[in-house]
Amino acid sequence: MSKYLPVVGMEVHAELLTETKMFCRCSTKFGAPPNTQTCPICLGFPGVLPVTNKKAVEFTIMTALALNCEIASYAHFARKNYFYPDLPKNYQISQYELPLGKNGKLEIEVSGRKKDIRIRRVHLEEDTGRLIHIGDKSYIDFNRSGVPLMEIVTEPDINSPEEAKEFLERLRLLLQYLGVCDGKMEEGSLRCEPNISLYDLETNTWGTKVEIKNLGSIRAVGEALEYEINRQLKILEAGGKIEQETRGWNEEKKETFPMRGKEEAHDYRYFPEPDIPPIVVDERWMAEIRRQIPELPAQKEERFVRGMGLSREEAHILIVSLPLAKLFEEAVSQYTEAKKIANWLISDFQGILNTERKSIEEVPFNAQLLVEMLKLLDEGTISIRIAKEIFPEVVLKGKSPKRIVEERGLLQITDEEAIREIVREVIEEEKDAVEQYLKGKEKAIGFLMGQIMRKTKGKANPSLTSRVLKEELEELKR
Amino acid sequence: MPRLTREEVEHVAYLARLSLTEEEKEMFTEQLNRILEAFAKLQELQTEDVEPLSHVIPLKNVFAEDEGKDWQSLTTEEALANAPEQENNHFVVPRIVED
Numbered sequence: 141m142s143k144y145l146p147v148v149g150m151e152v153h154a155e156l157l158t159e160t161k162m163f164c165r166c167s168t169k170f171g172a173p174p175n176t177q178t179c180p181i182c183l184g185f186p187g188v189l190p191v192t193n194k195k196a197v198e199f200t201i202m203t204a205l206a207l208n209c210e211i212a213s214y215a216h217f218a219r220k221n222y223f224y225p226d227l228p229k230n231y232q233i234s235q236y237e238l239p240l241g242k243n244g245k246l247e248i249e250v251s252g253r254k255k256d257i258r259i260r261r262v263h264l265e266e267d268t269g270r271l272i273h274i275g276d277k278s279y280i281d282f283n284r285s286g287v288p289l290m291e292i293v294t295e296p297d298i299n300s301p302e303e304a305k306e307f308l309e310r311l312r313l314l315l316q317y318l319g320v321c322d323g324k325m326e327e328g329s330l331r332c333e334p335n336i337s338l339y340d341l342e343t344n345t346w347g348t349k350v351e352i353k354n355l356g357s358i359r360a361v362g363e364a365l366e367y368e369i370n371r372q373l374k375i376l377e378a379g380g381k382i383e384q385e386t387r388g389w390n391e392e393k394k395e396t397f398p399m400r401g402k403e404e405a406h407d408y409r410y411f412p413e414p415d416i417p418p419i420v421v422d423e424r425w426m427a428e429i430r431r432q433i434p435e436l437p438a439q440k441e442e443r444f445v446r447g448m449g450l451s452r453e454e455a456h457i458l459i460v461s462l463p464l465a466k467l468f469e470e471a472v473s474q475y476t477e478a479k480k481i482a483n484w485l486i487s488d489f490q491g492i493l494n495t496e497r498k499s500i501e502e503v504p505f506n507a508q509l510l511v512e513m514l515k516l517l518d519e520g521t522i523s524i525r526i527a528k529e530i531f532p533e534v535v536l537k538g539k540s541p542k543r544i545v546e547e548r549g550l551l552q553i554t555d556e557e558a559i560r561e562i563v564r565e566v567i568e569e570e571k572d573a574v575e576q577y578l579k580g581k582e583k584a585i586g587f588l589m590g591q592i593m594r595k596t597k598g599k600a601n602p603s604l605t606s607r608v609l610k611e612e613l614e615e616l617k618r
Numbered sequence: 619m620p621r622l623t624r625e626e627v628e629h630v631a632y633l634a635r636l637s638l639t640e641e642e643k644e645m646f647t648e649q650l651n652r653i654l655e656a657f658a659k660l661q662e663l664q665t666e667d668v669e670p671l672s673h674v675i676p677l678k679n680v681f682a683e684d685e686g687k688d689w690q691s692l693t694t695e696e697a698l699a700n701a702p703e704q705e706n707n708h709f710v711v712p713r714i715v716e717d
């Protein structure tokens with residue numbers, strides 16, 4: 141790889157979280173039956189008048205601000221003309237020479253190294269219909285046609301698959317925090333088309349760009365870039381030439397393939413959209429939008445560290461998942477020991493999700509349930525061992541810890557006399573261990589504790605048991 | 619002024635998915651060239667200090683609130699009523715990508 145440097149630029153499309161479409165008020169709801177959310181405007185009938193969704197404009201300006209862009213004081217839409225069946229008007233309303241935002245940046249960090257990825261432009265357009273190809277036919281669902289779509293284009297500042305993945309993670313998180321896009325790549329609400337070429341470091345020459353489509357996850361972006369770097373490398377090393385083309389990603393075979401048939405003439409004949417008046421962004425409106433920017437990932441991380449006493453690692457793990465950060469904050473509002481909450485969420489809660497291959501949204505768990513369990517622990521009603529034992533059920537079934545404990549008879553034994561009785565039983569049964577302890581082998585006490593816990597199924601209060609056990613053993617010494 | 623060639627007319631026709639007869643190609647090359655000449659005349663005007671104009675009506679920021687409760691979308695039947703071909707509530711066209 142020494143002779144060549146991968147050069148990657150990224151084009152990201154994000155469907156905005158508005159209720160209604162870009163230029164009509166049809167619903168944007170995902171997953172509705174085909175062609176149930178259309179009207180003459182988003183079906184491209186002649187003579188209709190598109191009216192711009194204000195929220196979509198504000199979401200785009202907000203994103204551009206969060207990406208440190210310059211905001212256009214004057215912008216307008218443009219018609220991008222091309223023939224394709226997913227586009228009933230035969231032009232897409234987009235933006236061309238006057239995008240809402242330009243010249244921004246987003247900082248990434250890969251193996252401890254920080255780097256800015258420059259953002260060339262952020263603009264607003266409308267999504268197209270959805271095509272399904274079966275047999276010798278293509279089927280079109282226009283529900284998606286006209287959904288507000290934000291396009292974010294980077295400069296070619298990305299130099300490895302790792303950087304590409306990190307950039308997308310950061311961008312997706314930012315969009316989620318801003319509340320402008322849900323970031324679901326599997327559902328296509330966030331789509332990414334990287335272009336990649338290999339820069340020849342010896343002769344200082346740029347390579348030929350290849351664009352990759354059909355990437356359904358951030359992982360796939362990394363794999364496709366990895367594959368493409370190797371493919372281009374092999375061609376160049378064999379003295380061949382890279383063809384400028386669009387390639388698709390085959391998720392099963394883990395390889396890219398040339399996408400013939402989608403070779404349209406790239407002659408879009410842009411011109412200003414005459415039906416939609418220009419957008420003028422004055423200082424006041426911009427300030428108003430700026431005020432609506434919520435706390436962003438980096439700020440949240442800082443607050444978790446400085447304000448709540450979490451370690452940098454803990455804070456980072458929490459903030460990279462917005463639902464996890466929300467869960468944490470909700471729990472902290474009901475229970476003061478932030479560190480304890482963080483521990484449970486990071487190791488236990490996430491551990492359970494990983495084992496069950498579930499996302500946070502898929503489990504009926506909430507902050508209340510965690511706080512309830514932590515209080516049971518504090519009151520000494522349950523031991524830590526019991527807490528760990530019942531936690532999966534709390535998480536996966538959303539069941540009250542108190543109820544689980546009651547139903548299963550797992551209340552901690554805090555009655556000293558009851559514990560003393562069990563301690564005496566164990567001392568009687570484990571004469572060898574007792575003997576060793578009395579000879580000065582302190583470690584034997586751990587074994588004895590274990591036996592008591594086994595007998596009580598972990599219900600014996602540990603500190604109380606430990607005290608009683610020591611008392612009883614001291615008694616034997618005399 | 620460079621004249622529009624017959625090849626360029628064919629290219630534009632292709633972009634618009636229009637199939638033209640030989641006579642039409644001839645006619646449109648001629649007509650489009652006359653339109654271009656009219657614009658060439660306009661280009662003689664001194665416009666150095668004139669801002670580009672994209673919209674002639676003095677309107678700006680015409681927006682709708684993101685609110686759909688009074689909006690009536692079409693039924694699937696209405697939406698598909700003019701489709702040359704339809705199947706399973708979808709518009710249908712000849713397959714447009716290869717495997």
